Amino acid sequence: MTVMAERASSRLSVAMFERIAEFAAREDETVSFEFIDGRIGVKKVTNGNHDEITMWLVFQCKHARPELTLYPNRGLKVGAYRNGRAEPDGVLAPAGHYTGKGSWADPDGAVMAVEITSYDSDTHNRDRVEKPRAYAEAGIPVYLLIDRENLSILVHSNPDLEVGYRDIHVAMLGDKVTLPNPVGIELDTEELKRYLD
Template sequence: MPVELFERIAVYSTREDETVRLEFVDGQIELRKATNGNHSEITMWLVFQCKQARPELTFNATQGLKVEAYRKGRARPDAVLAPVGYFKDQGDWADPDGVLMAVEITSYDADTHQRDRVEKPRAYAEAGIPVYLLIDRDNRTVVVHSDPDPAVGYQAVHTVRFGGRITLPDPVGVELDTEELRK
């Protein structure tokens, strides 16, 4: 299926059904269930932490990205961090070049391991996104991937249990206090 056809389908289906999200992976459409309230609360916690530390950045929880280097398709991270104004006029699927960080929060579904812990880090590293942040609700950890190498993925991975502190490296440069995630 051509990417252009997927984009047309994704725009239509999102308007009609807010209970699913579409992604385009290796030439095929994949469905993801919409997130729940706890997922949204974690997103908002992260928004507040990032905006407080870096008000010149925008935290977007709806922006899709072109991640063609690995997935030959489109991904919709749970959130992305970029300079304010970066997504202007880019439409539903932005170029990842100006994105500083992609964020995923694990869902309670059978595909979360493969999608969030294997495929997404590889895809985001190959797209050159400097930081990939995984809020892993299953393992109760925050995992920071950095130093992307398109050939091998992220070369640095740091993990902290919920309740600890962890630094998102440059170009993000934010320290996260994850105590709130323990609740």
């Protein structure tokens, strides 16, 4: 399916992709689709531990910054020209920011994108290479990657259209991590060790 998707994506417009993704979401709830760097990516539905990490982060963000909300699986227009479509595991933005927005919202207003690695063959390329570049090109100030496979937390900041994120801070899972402004939250990630499977 991935090979067919890659071949088809070379001729695919954003509007066509959005129609395909909408149809696929109605037909198969076990996957979702993203369109980054002109390539369709298939994203499997998450498992319970992945969901627990997402909800832990939702509560941490809301407790520290009640005026912000971490929106799980919010579709965003990404890339330098907003010609990509990504579905981060979380997008931190002002509360109410996505009211009335469609399935794929403009990234303006987002202060952080979050990804939590899955145990699949495309995780490296998707979460560690393509998405950081796409989020930086979209001007999202902070990208947080919770890397369960490498037992680490990567905080990307200082986005640049040409090179991606200029600053990357790496911490071990279990450490305290400071998310830079405009997020301005400190996370104690010790609890996340419970959700590695």
